[in-house]
Amino acid sequence: MIAFQNVSKYYEHQGVLKNITFSVQKGEMAFLTGPSGAGKSTLLKLMYLAEWPDEGDIVIEDFHLQSLKPPEIPLLRRSIGVVFQDFKLINNLTVFDNVAMALRIKGVGEKEIKNLVSVALKKVHLRHLSDSYPRSLSGGEQQRVVIARAIVTEPLVLLADEPTGNLDPNTSIDIIKLFEEINLQGTTILIATHNRELFRNTGRRVLKLDGGNLVGEEVG
Amino acid sequence: MTLAYSFKSAFQSLCREKWINILSMLTVASSLLIITLTAFFLYNVELVASHLPDRFSLVAYLNDNISQEEIQGIVDTLKRRDDIAALKYISKDDAIKELKQTLKDTRYILEGLNENPLSSSIEIRLKRDFVTSASAKRISEEIKKVSGIDDVYYGEKVAEAIYLLKKSLQNMSIIIFITISTGVVFVAYSTVKILFYRRKEEIEIIKLLGATKGFIRMPFLIEGGTIGFFGGILGIIGALLFYLAITYRLSMVIPMLKTLVFPLEILILLPITGIALGIVGSVIAIGRLKL
Ligand SMILES: Nc1ncnc2c1ncn2[C@@H]1O[C@H](COP(=O)(O)OP(=O)(O)OP(=O)(O)O)[C@@H](O)[C@H]1O
Numbered sequence: 001m002i003a004f005q006n007v008s009k010y011y012e013h014q015g016v017l018k019n020i021t022f023s024v025q026k027g028e029m030a031f032l033t034g035p036s037g038a039g040k041s042t043l044l045k046l047m048y049l050a051e052w053p054d055e056g057d058i059v060i061e062d063f064h065l066q067s068l069k070p071p072e073i074p075l076l077r078r079s080i081g082v083v084f085q086d087f088k089l090i091n092n093l094t095v096f097d098n099v100a101m102a103l104r105i106k107g108v109g110e111k112e113i114k115n116l117v118s119v120a121l122k123k124v125h126l127r128h129l130s131d132s133y134p135r136s137l138s139g140g141e142q143q144r145v146v147i148a149r150a151i152v153t154e155p156l157v158l159l160a161d162e163p164t165g166n167l168d169p170n171t172s173i174d175i176i177k178l179f180e181e182i183n184l185q186g187t188t189i190l191i192a193t194h195n196r197e198l199f200r201n202t203g204r205r206v207l208k209l210d211g212g213n214l215v216g217e218e219v220g
Numbered sequence: 221m222t223l224a225y226s227f228k229s230a231f232q233s234l235c236r237e238k239w240i241n242i243l244s245m246l247t248v249a250s251s252l253l254i255i256t257l258t259a260f261f262l263y264n265v266e267l268v269a270s271h272l273p274d275r276f277s278l279v280a281y282l283n284d285n286i287s288q289e290e291i292q293g294i295v296d297t298l299k300r301r302d303d304i305a306a307l308k309y310i311s312k313d314d315a316i317k318e319l320k321q322t323l324k325d326t327r328y329i330l331e332g333l334n335e336n337p338l339s340s341s342i343e344i345r346l347k348r349d350f351v352t353s354a355s356a357k358r359i360s361e362e363i364k365k366v367s368g369i370d371d372v373y374y375g376e377k378v379a380e381a382i383y384l385l386k387k388s389l390q391n392m393s394i395i396i397f398i399t400i401s402t403g404v405v406f407v408a409y410s411t412v413k414i415l416f417y418r419r420k421e422e423i424e425i426i427k428l429l430g431a432t433k434g435f436i437r438m439p440f441l442i443e444g445g446t447i448g449f450f451g452g453i454l455g456i457i458g459a460l461l462f463y464l465a466i467t468y469r470l471s472m473v474i475p476m477l478k479t480l481v482f483p484l485e486i487l488i489l490l491p492i493t494g495i496a497l498g499i500v501g502s503v504i505a506i507g508r509l510k511l
């Protein structure tokens with residue numbers, strides 16, 4: 001479950017998010033759209049605390065971010081899978097180790113890691129690139145590594161920031177199908193994108209952001 | 221699980237930056253070697269000093285061929301003095317035994333002596349109130365007049381000098397120890413700082429993936445500890461080479477070196493000290509992490 005209550009965020013006194021209130025139910029899959037610079041990435045960053053909200057309260061599952069104690073920050077982040085818009089892959093680790101990192105951080109044993117990582121890489125059709133380094137991959141391949149890393153921990157909440165930005169239409173459809181599958185297992189998903197094709201005819205809720213304001217909601 | 225990964229990650233990082241690390245290990249090794257040699261030097265000075273009379277004692281050497289009754293007479297005379305705290309009679313046989321004991325390995329120095337060249341003596345311990353230079357001198361002159369006493373050895377000056385030497389050596393060792401330890405911490409600090417900055421981006425990423433401070437720190441603590449550990453091991457090798465050099469090579473030229481004692485047990489402290497100082501350096505290098 002995700003709930004924003006009157007949340008605002010400023011960068012140098014400039015309001016980037018203004019008085020945002022919305023919620024996404026547990027097990028729901030929703031979209032967040034809006035023009036470039038609308039504040040989509042910023043809104044997602046507030047949830048995994050890459051940035052801190054200046055006003056308002058955010059609740060993610062059982063975590064109330066306003067009263068979160070420092071030792072709980074890693075726990076919050078581990079229960080959220082993030083597909084970063086700028087990937088954030090570690091260049092001196094292989095594809096396998098990049099995906100495995102999310103599990104190592106959680107203290108999962110190496111044997112289990114082997115299985116889980118290869119299952120995740122298979123889901124994004126990248127098993128053959130397991131030993132490659134991120135720099136040698138195409139943009140689309142790198143993006144799929146990031147997706148594999150986000151889903152390998154089976155997080156309670158999955159946040160995807162422009163997850164198909166570097167993918168061709170067919171691969172994009174594959175990825176959305178993958179998200180649908182994961183959603184069926186109970187994961188709450190929020191996908192930020194300006195690609196309207198992604199949510200067309202999905203029947204999912206679409207939150208519309210513009211200039212830092214939540215300007216409405218539609219059904220895709 | 222996580223610890224195994226931390227070790228793996230630390231060693232990968234150590235291999236990637238191998239020249240920086242080898243250089244640091246050598247620096248740590250030579251620093252620890254200096255500490256060891258200082259300790260060795262101090263240890264030997266202490267050893268020598270412990271065989272010398274302390275500041276409160278005089279030794280009265282008796283005439284040769286003195287009879288048992290005469291000795292008793294002298295002891296009684298001395299006992300009546302109110303400035304003497306204790307007496308100890310040492311026969312010439314006891315004296316040679318003790319000398320042999322002290323020389324242990326270099327007993328050959330005494331070979332060829334048919335006759336015991338030492339005198340019987342009485343060790344005199346003065347009461348504390350009489351240990352000023354002047355009164356010790358006066359007392360020793362008075363005792364010299366007692367018949368049957370050949371000479372009085374009055375070790376005040378030597379003992380005083382040895383004592384001062386010992387004290388200043390101790391102080392110097394402490395200063396050397398602190399300076400060099402700080403140096404080792406600094407070497408570990410700067411090396412780990414470099415490794416830390418090289419992985420800054422990676423650290424920012426794993427923070428967002430939910431890494432705890434411990435998970436982030438551990439590989440760097442292991443790296444610092446490892447540099448200290450191998451520094452210590454290299455230090456042991458250096459110290460052993462030094463030991464072999466003085467016992468086998470130099471002592472042929474300067475036999476006196478044979479009497480030096482080298483407590484090899486202390487070498488085990490080198491890797492432990494190295495690890496401890498290395499970890500301290502790493503902790504300072506990482507500083508306060510912000511998640
Ligand atoms: N660290 C920052 N410092 C100052 N301004 C920032 C910072 N991060 C974002 N901004 C500003 O906040 C606004 C929203 O940025 P954000 O990245 O959330 O937009 P977005 O909706 O994700 O855009 P895009 O679709 O291009 O990814 C932009 O005007 C941006 O310039």
Ligand SMILES: [Mg+2]
Nearest residue numbers: 040041042085
């Ligand atoms: Mg964005």
